[in-house]
Amino acid sequence: MTPALDSPLEVYLLGLVDFDDMLALQRRLLYEFGERPGGALVLCEHPPTISVGRGGSRAEILADDEELHSWGVRVRWVNRGGGCVLHLPGQITAYLVLPLEPRSIGLAKYLENLNQVIKAVLHEFDMRTQIHADAWGLCVGEERIATIGVAVRRWIAYHGFTLNVGPFLAPFRLLSDPGRSEPARVTSMEARRQRPAPMSMVRESLIRHVETIFELERHTLFTSHPLIRRLALTHVNTYSST
Secondary structure, three states, X not given: OOOOOOOOEEEEEEEEEOHHHHHHHHHHHHHHHOOOOOEEEEEEEOOOEEEEOOOOOHHHEOOOHHHHHHHOXXXXXXXXXXXXXXXXXXXXXXXXXXXXXXXXXXXXXXXHHHXXXXXXXXXXXXXXXXXXXXXXXXXXXXXXXXXXXXXXXOOEEEEEEEEEOOOOOHHHHHEEOOOOOOEOOEOOHHHHHOOOOOHHHHHHHHHHHHHXXXXXXXXXXXXXXXXXXXXXXXXXXXXXXX
């Protein structure tokens, strides 16, 4: 058994937040949990943004700068594993800031646990078959539904994963998979289930399975943070030429 954290997991439900604001919050949390016990799970959505991890490159972004601008998509280079990830409203991005050394969790086990969290959530929503890992995340059949990309500093893991709940899928054609020239094949929970997957229920399931799989006994819930500005929730659902 892995020992529980000395203090509860801090869970932040932050809605739609700016990607740069979230990077600033992660830096703050990394500093805090280097000085005190505990960990944090941040669940949020982002405006259209492509984050490029250490395993990604500009070559995987199929659109030129003009097309990216027409979609309202920004590009950010980040210090995490994994490749290019498109963030959109309707997709949960989960940032888990968790010290590894006190819990005797290596990076391989940590990544395995993240995979198990996502699979457990999908199973809970009746998606039980053909879920398998690929280079950057999890696929249902041949279509990616989740991405995983983490970083570790001072044996504190941060960044985390995305899970497509019900985003508009057309913008994913802006990205290719590593080593391929055609658009990535991507799906969502709602597209596969052919019925809604309420965001609030998915968030609750994620929190519960993070606690179970990482053997955390309790959490404290927050709906704001001083470093985060709330944004209006909108969906990218039309192509704009302006």
